[in-house]
Amino acid sequence: MVPHLTTALTGPLLDLERRFLDAMPTIEHWFRTQWLEHAVPFYASVDLRNSGFKLAPVDTNLFPGGFNNLNPDFLPLCVHAMQSAVEKICPEARGVLLIPENHTRNMFYLQNVAQIVRILKQSGMRVRIGSLLPEIKQATTIELPGGGTLVLEPLVRQGNRIGLEGFDPCVVLLNNDLSGGAPEILKNLEQEVYPPLSAGWYTRRKSQHFTAYDRVAGEFAALLDIDPWLINPYFATCNQIDFHTRAGEECLAAQVDAILQKMRIKYIEYGVKNDPFVIVKADAGTYGMGIMTVKDASEITGLNRKQRNKMAVVKEGLAVSDVLVQEGVYSFEDINGAVAEPVVYMIDHYVVGGFYRVHTGRGVDQNLNAPGMHFEPLAFKDCCTMPNPDCEPDDAPNRFYAYGVVSRLALLAASLELEAAANPQ
Amino acid sequence: MVPHLTTALTGPLLDLERRFLDAMPTIEHWFRTQWLEHAVPFYASVDLRNSGFKLAPVDTNLFPGGFNNLNPDFLPLCVHAMQSAVEKICPEARGVLLIPENHTRNMFYLQNVAQIVRILKQSGMRVRIGSLLPEIKQATTIELPGGGTLVLEPLVRQGNRIGLEGFDPCVVLLNNDLSGGAPEILKNLEQEVYPPLSAGWYTRRKSQHFTAYDRVAGEFAALLDIDPWLINPYFATCNQIDFHTRAGEECLAAQVDAILQKMRIKYIEYGVKNDPFVIVKADAGTYGMGIMTVKDASEITGLNRKQRNKMAVVKEGLAVSDVLVQEGVYSFEDINGAVAEPVVYMIDHYVVGGFYRVHTGRGVDQNLNAPGMHFEPLAFKDCCTMPNPDCEPDDAPNRFYAYGVVSRLALLAASLELEAAANPQ
Numbered sequence: 001m002v003p004h005l006t007t008a009l010t011g012p013l014l015d016l017e018r019r020f021l022d023a024m025p026t027i028e029h030w031f032r033t034q035w036l037e038h039a040v041p042f043y044a045s046v047d048l049r050n051s052g053f054k055l056a057p058v059d060t061n062l063f064p065g066g067f068n069n070l071n072p073d074f075l076p077l078c079v080h081a082m083q084s085a086v087e088k089i090c091p092e093a094r095g096v097l098l099i100p101e102n103h104t105r106n107m108f109y110l111q112n113v114a115q116i117v118r119i120l121k122q123s124g125m126r127v128r129i130g131s132l133l134p135e136i137k138q139a140t141t142i143e144l145p146g147g148g149t150l151v152l153e154p155l156v157r158q159g160n161r162i163g164l165e166g167f168d169p170c171v172v173l174l175n176n177d178l179s180g181g182a183p184e185i186l187k188n189l190e191q192e193v194y195p196p197l198s199a200g201w202y203t204r205r206k207s208q209h210f211t212a213y214d215r216v217a218g219e220f221a222a223l224l225d226i227d228p229w230l231i232n233p234y235f236a237t238c239n240q241i242d243f244h245t246r247a248g249e250e251c252l253a254a255q256v257d258a259i260l261q262k263m264r265i266k267y268i269e270y271g272v273k274n275d276p277f278v279i280v281k282a283d284a285g286t287y288g289m290g291i292m293t294v295k296d297a298s299e300i301t302g303l304n305r306k307q308r309n310k311m312a313v314v315k316e317g318l319a320v321s322d323v324l325v326q327e328g329v330y331s332f333e334d335i336n337g338a339v340a341e342p343v344v345y346m347i348d349h350y351v352v353g354g355f356y357r358v359h360t361g362r363g364v365d366q367n368l369n370a371p372g373m374h375f376e377p378l379a380f381k382d383c384c385t386m387p388n389p390d391c392e393p394d395d396a397p398n399r400f401y402a403y404g405v406v407s408r409l410a411l412l413a414a415s416l417e418l419e420a421a422a423n424p425q
Numbered sequence: 426m427v428p429h430l431t432t433a434l435t436g437p438l439l440d441l442e443r444r445f446l447d448a449m450p451t452i453e454h455w456f457r458t459q460w461l462e463h464a465v466p467f468y469a470s471v472d473l474r475n476s477g478f479k480l481a482p483v484d485t486n487l488f489p490g491g492f493n494n495l496n497p498d499f500l501p502l503c504v505h506a507m508q509s510a511v512e513k514i515c516p517e518a519r520g521v522l523l524i525p526e527n528h529t530r531n532m533f534y535l536q537n538v539a540q541i542v543r544i545l546k547q548s549g550m551r552v553r554i555g556s557l558l559p560e561i562k563q564a565t566t567i568e569l570p571g572g573g574t575l576v577l578e579p580l581v582r583q584g585n586r587i588g589l590e591g592f593d594p595c596v597v598l599l600n601n602d603l604s605g606g607a608p609e610i611l612k613n614l615e616q617e618v619y620p621p622l623s624a625g626w627y628t629r630r631k632s633q634h635f636t637a638y639d640r641v642a643g644e645f646a647a648l649l650d651i652d653p654w655l656i657n658p659y660f661a662t663c664n665q666i667d668f669h670t671r672a673g674e675e676c677l678a679a680q681v682d683a684i685l686q687k688m689r690i691k692y693i694e695y696g697v698k699n700d701p702f703v704i705v706k707a708d709a710g711t712y713g714m715g716i717m718t719v720k721d722a723s724e725i726t727g728l729n730r731k732q733r734n735k736m737a738v739v740k741e742g743l744a745v746s747d748v749l750v751q752e753g754v755y756s757f758e759d760i761n762g763a764v765a766e767p768v769v770y771m772i773d774h775y776v777v778g779g780f781y782r783v784h785t786g787r788g789v790d791q792n793l794n795a796p797g798m799h800f801e802p803l804a805f806k807d808c809c810t811m812p813n814p815d816c817e818p819d820d821a822p823n824r825f826y827a828y829g830v831v832s833r834l835a836l837l838a839a840s841l842e843l844e845a846a847a848n849p850q
Contacts, residue, residue, distance in 0.1 A: 028550070
């Protein structure tokens with residue numbers, strides 16, 4: 001069950017993990033005090049990259065899919081964490097309205113929805129699923145592969161309350177990232193909505209997340225007396241890009257160059273022999289669309305039409321105008337020869353599981369969130385919540401403790417980001 | 426890993442479990458609101474008896490040993506629950522002083538202590554062990570079978586703070602049931618002590634616990650519209666008993682008779698063909714000492730000297746003067762032909778695991794907490810937190826949901842009991 005990891009364990013990461021393990025009481029205490037000051041997001045998943053010399057988050061999803069990819073042994077952890085989440089936000093909650101993505105044919109996604117329903121039910125909640133799809137005009141049963149069914153029902157709004165026929169929920173849980181905008185039917189509700197509408201990709205920006213992460217990583221690095229770069233990728237943004245008309249290309253090329261320059265200095269400092277690369281991606285949006293690996297600024301000005309078309313749109317056909325340029329973090333983890341990156345799941349502030357995203361057709365410097373990827377669940381005994389201070393830092397449970405720490409730093413950044421979105425200055 | 430259960434699945438218990446499963450959202454909501462009003466005990470274990478027609482707690486331990494008997498797969502659940510407990514009582518906590526029982530040669534018990542230390546450490550706490558034993562005058566290392574060590578250190582009191590040399594903890598965790606009284610060195614401390622000294626057996630009475638349980642079970646039964654007797658054993662007390670001089674025997678015989686009478690009426694109502702029996706045990710104290718099965722009041726007046734000597738003293742040689750007469754609950758669960766009873770563990774208000782106490786030499790109407798018992802861990806997939814509403818009530822995970830519910834009722838009773846002890850009227 002335990003994936004074999006061929007992580008490049010050169011100096012710094014071992015040092016980093018050793019520091020995490022030694023400082024565990026300090027770290028856990030720091031997180032506890034952070035969660036006293038900041039409201040934790042309802043749930044999240046974080047994509048990590050581990051390059052041996054660096055361990056960093058590269059994407060934080062506030063509407064996580066993929067709960068079906070977690071090791072089934074993690075279910076009780078999910079249930080505990082969900083009970084804690086529900087208690088915190090609304091001890092009165094009994095009825096939860098779950099609003100998923102508008103995928104009625106993507107069985108992988110629907111199995112994720114079924115798993116979220118299972119976790120909620122086992123936490124003692126009444127759960128029903130409301131669909132934003134206009135074609136869902138009555139309760140519609142979908143058979144799932146491997147048994148079980150889901151019932152999608154049309155949403156019914158009465159005044160400022162949303163529900164289903166015969167179901168007046170006290171909480172709305174979104175598993176829809178709102179790439180297409182905040183639906184009118186969900187605005188100004190009396191009920192609590194988690195995550196808030198302002199966490200949707202129609203307004204959320206990766207750069208805001210990583211701005212908040214900068215702050216969190218800086219504070220955490222100071223606490224542990226480490227170089228924040230070891231857990232934090234450089235980034236920059238370009239706005240008003242139009243890939244079709246090539247507007248803004250110079251800005252993009254300049255930012256790429258600037259980040260590559262900064263990386264070269266760090267690579268020399270840490271004796272890293274690899275070529276630096278950056279990832280260019282849409283500042284809003286998800287599903288691994290509109291993402292490109294770049295090793296030289298000249299690649300930006302030399303994009304052909306096909307490449308530009310690919311970068312120009314993301315999910316739901318949205319045009320890309322804001323672009324994030326992010327330091328690329330090599331993934332030197334592999335499973336059976338294929339490149340792998342860990343994805344860590346959290347409910348409330350608890351790490352509840354994770355898996356490796358594996359792609360047999362991609363390189364160590366490429367985005368793995370692409371067709372052809374598959375998932376390897378983290379085995380239970382490797383759960384990120386369970387370091388063993390008496391073992392070596394490269395023991396699997398300890399490696400995963402570091403993953404849990406960095407993922408929770410990204411979760412905290414998401415918390416700051418949502419606070420800023422709720423109280424714009 | 427899953428013990429084969431030959432539970433006597435006659436009518437009522439299936440009904441009861443079906444009701445628990447159907448009412449799960451109501452039950453969980455009720456528990457959530459209870460925990461808003463009442464401080465949950467730090468940890469607890471509850472002995473249950475399942476007679477097919479009845480499922481009831483018979484003992485609630487507020488200083489649980491036996492964490493080493495839990496399935497190792499439960500460890501992450503324990504860590505989550507411990508994090509929650511620590512956050513609630515003291516987010517500032519980093520240093521925990523654990524005070525165990527004075528057993529330095531009982532390796533089973535010391536492995537329990539090692540497991541509690543492991544849970545605390547993995548929750549990010551600094552933990553050291555302080556011993557009440559006068560012979561521990563300096564740090565003393567004990568080798569554990571199967572590897573690992575424990576270090577016992579002498580307690581150091583300075584003013585109103587307790588600690589160890591070079592260790593000033595912010596929280597004291599007792600795993601010592603204080604049968605011998607509240608030690609002077611632990612009185613009037615500035616630090617928080619969990620559980621409070623008043624939870625110790627020197628002052629705690631089982632009858633107070635079951636008085637509180639009466640109230641909890643009554644309220645819960647009303648919520649579910651069930652007969653409270655199905656989850657609640659009758660009990661009565663006799664004080665000023667002296668088994669040596671036979672003082673108080675008449676009171677005891679009368680109480681035994683009264684309870685047997687009430688049971689006969691219920692047995693007729695529910696068509697139970699077995700003979701009713703009661704358990705006579707010390708109202709204070711633990712470790713399964715001073716316990717007797719009685720089927721007729723005449724047995725009380727006919728006790729021989731050996732039997733009376735056995736009943737007269739409990740742990741640490743304390744004389745028994747207060748006696749609890751408790752309705753006996755048959756255990757119709759067996760594992761490989763031996764009688765078994767479930768023991769459920771909780772940290773904070775989370776069910777974190779359990780095991781079966783099994784005794785090959787005891788009958789269905791006897792106390793199993795006796796030399797010769799052994800333990801069968803509940804397999805992870807049977808964890809009490811995880812009912813599956815789509816399955817039949819006699820599926821293993823559902824059976825264990827019922828165990829988790831009844832255990833939490835006992836936990837809530839312990840909470841009321843501790844409140845009453847802290848604010849005597």
